[in-house]
Ligand code: C2E
Ligand code: MG
């Protein structure tokens with residue numbers, strides 16, 4: 669009886685695995701096709717500097733306008749291409765699109781640095797440097813300091829020396845790096861020393877709970893001291909409330925990104941947000957944090 673059950677269960681498992689592999693293969697070819705058909709879009713989430721009371725950047729975040737399933741978020745398709753060569757093609761599409769976007773905004777009088785997220789696979793790809801240079805070459809109007817890359821801390825730690833080299837190479841082109849989701853890796857002093865990233869982005873999981881959880885508060889505080897000691901710039905991500913802004917500002921972190929400033933914004937709405945909405949939204953927060 670038990671043996672019978674075991675056998676059945678095993679068969680079920682087999683069938684499931686098969687179905688998963690098949691649907692992943694289907695999704696892969698769908699993604700390949702979606703790049704060609706321009707079904708991907710970039711949203712832009714502003715970053716604010718509460719000290720200067722201004723927008724200090726915007727992060728490009730990918731979405732998939734799927735013809736049948738509607739708007740899909742990265743969690744729904746990026747895992748499938750994790751470590752697949754397709755993620756390099758997608759990163760290149762993002763880079764090209766973000767540069768084109770910056771160029772068109774620049775022509776409208778907007779000058780906002782854009783950051784893009786780079787996958788682990790691209791970082792390790794041999795021709796990634798060529799792809800970067802090629803992209804920059806197509807838009808000589810872009811001042812390379814207007815573009816920066818976000819790399820997960822955990823990914824950078826997979827090969828500190830290689831990623832460190834890539835960062836130095838990009839530096840020479842004027843491109844800066846940010847370590848994303850910082851605090852979720854080892855966050856060791858020695859590692860940070862080998863990674864010349866200009867910016868550290870404190871992971872939103874610590875930020876979210878810092879007001880209630882003393883451990884998270886201690887981690888945020890520790891990261892701020894660390895980045896200060898290393899002379900790096902720092903920003904808190906996932907900042908949702910005024911209280912978070914006040915506390916972060918008081919702790920020496922005036923740069924914030926999160927719903928308290930704005931959710932990721934459609935590219936066509938972004939210039940209007942910057943010109944019409946941002947000033948009052950950020951000015952108000954800035955006034956309150958400076959005079960609590
Ligand atoms: P990330 O780079 O750490 O981006 C932050 C994520 O948190 C984004 O989710 C953003 O929409 C969300 N977020 C921002 N502010 C808040 C807030 O105040 N509260 C909460 N609860 N969430 C907030 P999203 O857009 O779903 O992206 C998820 C992840 O997917 C990103 O994490 C990034 O690692 C990856 N990703 C996004 N776009 C791209 C891309 O173009 N290329 C690559 N390679 N990866 C991307
Ligand atoms: Mg990011």
Ligand code: MG
Nearest residue numbers: 848849869905
């Ligand atoms: Mg992050």
Ligand code: MG
Nearest residue numbers: 820848849872
């Ligand atoms: Mg993240």
